[in-house]
Amino acid sequence: MKIDYNKIPLYAKRFKTPAGYKYQTIYEHTWELLNNMDILFREYSAEIEDGLKKLNIDIEKFKYLLKLAAIYHDLGKANLLFQAKIRDKQKNKEVPRDKTLSREVPHNFLSLVFVDVNKIAEDIKNHNFTNSEWDTLLYTIAFSHDREFDCNIYNIDYFKNYIEKGVIHFLNNPDLYWFLNFISGSIDKDKIIKNTNFFWKKIKQFKIKMLEEILNFEEYNTQFKVLLKGFLHRLDHASSALVTVEEERIDDFPKKVELYLKEKGNFSNFKEFQMKAVELSDKNVILFAPTGSGKTEFGLNWAQKGKLIYTLPIRVSINAMYERFIRIFGEGRVGILHSDNFLFLLNDEEKYNSDEEIEVLFNNLNLSKNLSLPIIVTTGDQIFTSALKWPGFEKIYSLFLYSKLVIDEPQSYSPESLAIIIKTLEEVSYLNGKFCLMSATINPIIFNYFGDKIEYLQAYSDNELKNRFSHIISIRDNSILESIDEIIKEAKTKNVLVICNTVKRAQEVFKAVKEELKNSKELIKVELLHSRFIEKERRRKELAVLNGKDLNSIFISTQIVEASLDIDFDMLFTEISSADSILQRMGRVYRKRQYNSKTPNIVIFTKDISGIGRVYEEDITKRTIDYLKNFDGLYLSEYDKKVLNEYVYDLKEIKETRFMKKFNKTYDILKYGYRSENKSEAQKIFRDVFTVNAIPKSIYDENFEKLLGYLEKLNEKNLKPAEKIKLISNIRDYTVSAPGYLLPKSGASVFDSDLGIFIVNHNYDEQLGLISDEDDPNNYIL
The missing domain is CATH 3.40.50.300 (P-loop containing nucleotide triphosphate hydrolases)
Known part of the structure; x- marks a missing residue:
């Protein structure tokens, strides 16, 4: 029986809905991209045009090539194996089989063969396009999805066979016929087959040169390539998510x-x-x-x-x-x-x-x-x-x-x-x-x-900074654990913040304070906040510290309260850390108030410090102590703080420190073209710590039926996206952000592999959070 390929719907996307699968054709998806392109240039036309002009990129030329990239990028989905893969079992019968096509060629590589080579030559000749600009378009289409291209798997003979038996039949399909006519004015099967060798060589060439051509951002070709490919990604991803690429701008x-x-x-x-x-x-x-x-x-x-x-x-x-x-x-x-x-x-x-x-x-x-x-x-x-x-x-x-x-x-x-x-x-x-x-x-x-x-x-000017001060500091040559009585004494009349360098030390201080208060008649509120509480408890604690304005209270925390939090405590007890960190900690005390007392409101401990050499570089921390000792018992003005930071990070003085060696090594690796395999790997490198979502065993046992009920509901068919998010949220309420190294050491088991959630056997205390007996090299998680 002769198959009418023109009547086979060509799908680009499949969405799961309560009523079953919903499909979006290549035609519909492509129009979504073109509509989003109009929105992008409508909302930010002035900024985009100005930016391109400064890079000497002609805006009309750029828009023309972007439009072509949007049209071509998914045409390669018009192939037998992709159309069979995207359908559910019932719709799968619409697509014929060909036993010679054993392995799917990624559609982005197939999309390239739809490009009219004659039109390339014509545009180069008549419209002032360069070979490099057209190569950028071809590169953008071929790697609109950055998939591996293994020439040992996809050799030229298989590539040709795949196009002849899996693609050519769809050329007159109405779902893409309009686009092909719009672009080329005609469709020539023989030319597509003839040009296969040309595009095969281009794909191999692009893959080889991909790295070297994105290293020099000062060059026109690199700028053009990054912007064209980046704009296509934004249009494609927004259209696939069924959202606009840009919402209405803010003008003032x-x-x-x-x-x-x-x-x-x-x-x-x-x-x-x-x-x-x-x-x-x-x-x-x-x-x-x-x-x-x-x-x-x-x-x-x-x-x-x-x-x-x-x-x-x-x-x-x-x-x-x-x-x-x-x-x-x-x-x-x-x-x-x-x-x-x-x-x-x-x-x-x-x-x-x-x-x-x-x-x-x-x-x-x-x-x-x-x-x-x-x-x-x-x-x-x-x-x-x-x-x-x-x-x-x-x-x-x-x-x-x-x-x-x-x-x-x-x-x-x-x-x-x-x-x-x-x-x-x-x-x-x-x-x-x-x-x-x-x-x-x-x-x-x-x-x-x-x-x-x-x-x-x-x-403020330096003179103004010299007259601005909110802190008197006290440098103590002892451990924070040796000053629990003083912390409690100050909390009788003040709102006290305690910051430790590691989770473990923060837990130790909290236990010591609670123990000291056990037989006391003092009504002092004590709260511990760090990254290793289960989510719902951590959120409550974060709100408590943000709203913590009560006297007679002690908040004990780690670095997570340092940056850009609008909190204002009366007094700080802290372990010494690097200059920038210690100054940020000071910024949580008398944040917008003038300090008129003569007694210190910042107490810094320099003995038995947690996290030195792991969380903070020892050389940097020592330089911080050396400078601050000059101000023991004195006001520290905003100008003094500025000079402290400049002194500690004096590039001539720290060039041989571990801090600078780590910085230079990373910068040089990037300079010479390091590429991470995926975004997740890149994020782990950036965070410098590998964490997992884990349910402590005691929490799991206590909430066993509830958690399994959420998981069972989550695996039901035809679940609405909103319901799915709510269920995931309910499960994540019981998870803690744990260092990855705990998994093999704790006899961890998998709760759900799709969610990436584990069960760890480490103890969990509702007041202390996750407790680890291991010496934790990443005992702080921001």
């Missing part, structure tokens, strides 16, 4: 910030440095601003209008900043992007307590994931891992042709992560990207790499 950040501040009261005008931000909006900027002086408002004013990506190093800081931005810009204008964003959002039971509201949340998560909202608040690993060139990294880089990037508290990253950040910013700047680094502790390494290429601004 400063006005919205001003309205918000006026509603809060006690606001007359922006500070001088905050107003200066608007003037510097088209510049790369470093802002030095003491804690609590209003650098967030500076960052928003600097962004001015359009699109903003705002990065912070710590999840709890991101959550707090997201809620702050929601109050300024409104619902549906701000996205949050980190590994547990849906858990954080679902925690708002008043907002998301119905299926309809959860569907809205699900859509918002998709918009955030696809970077479609005008403001995205995110962790650094979502952005800066692009420097590790994971497959598809161009998607992130292309974003900054028309977006602004704020890096808040860059000092909170490890030397390896700092090297990755600096390399990313270098490459983004070559693509006309604009960034703003903001901190109370700017690492001199940053100046070393950017020099006069970046505007430096201080919130």
Whole structure:
């Protein structure tokens, strides 16, 4: 029986719905990309055109090639094996079989053969296209999905046979006939077969040259390639998720910030440095601003209008900043992007307590994931891992042709992560990207790499900084565990913050405080917060520390409270750490108040310190102690803090330290073209710690029936996406972020492989969190 290939629907996407599978044809999916392309250029036309112009890229030429890439990129799905694979069992019968096609050729490579070689020659001749620009289009189509291309598996003979028997029959199918006619004006099967050798060689050539051609971001060809491929990825991913590539832009950040501040009261005008931000909006900027002086408002004013990506190093800081931005810009204008964003959002039971509201949340998560909202608040690993060139990294880089990037508290990253950040910013700047680094502790390494290429601004002059002080410090040559009585004594009249360098030490301090208070009549609230509590308990504790304004209380924590949290305690007891870290810790005490007492409100312990050599470099920590000893019992002004950071990270003095060796090694690896296999691997490298989601055995046993009930429900067919997210959230409530090395040492078992959740045998205490007897090299997780 003769098969009519023109009547076989050609599917590009399959979606699971309560009513069964829903399909999207190649035609429908391609039109989604073209519609999204119109939206992208409508919302940000001025910024994109300006950015391309500065790179000497003709905008009409760029748009023309992007449109072709959008049309061609999925045409290769019109092949027998893909069409059989995408269908359910019943629809699978629509597609004939050919026994000579034993292995599917990835559709992105097949898409290439639809390109009309004659049209390439004509465009090069008549429309001022270069061979390199057309090669960029072909490369973009061929690697619209970055799949492996093994010439031992897909040899030229098999490639030709696959096209002749699995592809050619569909050329007149109405699902792609319109596009082929629109592009070429005619369809010639013989020419497609004839040009197979040409495209086969191109694919091999692209694969070989892929790395070397993305190393030099100063070159036109690299810039063109990264932007074209990146824009295609953004269009494709948004269209596949059924969301717009860009939501409506925000045209006046400063006005919205001003309205918000006026509603809060006690606001007359922006500070001088905050107003200066608007003037510097088209510049790369470093802002030095003491804690609590209003650098967030500076960052928003600097962004001015359009699109903003705002990065912070710590999840709890991101959550707090997201809620702050929601109050300024409104619902549906701000996205949050980190590994547990849906858990954080679902925690708002008043907002998301119905299926309809959860569907809205699900859509918002998709918009955030696809970077479609005008403001995205995110962790650094979502952005800066692009420097590790994971497959598809161009998607992130292309974003900054028309977006602004704020890096808040860059000092909170490890030397390896700092090297990755600096390399990313270098490459983004070559693509006309604009960034703003903001901190109370700017690492001199940053100046070393950017020099006069970046505007430096201080919130206050050095003279003003010398007259600003909120802290008197006391340096103690003893352990924090030897000062429990003093901590409790101060907590009788104050709100006390205790910060330790490791989870284990924080647990030890908490136990010692509780033991001392056991027989006491003092009514002192004691709270412990670190990363190893189960999710629902950790969220409660994070809110407690954010709202912790009561006297007679002691909050004991780790580094997770250091960066960009608007908390204000009366007194700090802390282990010594690196200069940037210790200064951030000070910023959580008398944050916006003048300190008029004569007694220390910052107590720093320098003996029996946890985490030195593992969490903090010993050389850097020693230099920090050496400087701070000069201020024992004295006020430490904001100017003194600035000098402390400059002293500790003096590049001439620390060039042989482990800190700089780690930084230089990472930077050099990136400079010479390191590529991670995937984004997940890149994120692990950036975070410098491998963690897993685990349910402690005692928690699992206690909630056995509930957890298995969630899992059973999760595996039901025809489950709505919103229901699925809610069930996953319910399960994750009982998980803790645990270091990966615990798995083999704890006799761990798998709870669910699809969710990546394990069960660990380590003890769990509701007051202490997960307890590990091992000497933990990663005993802090941000």
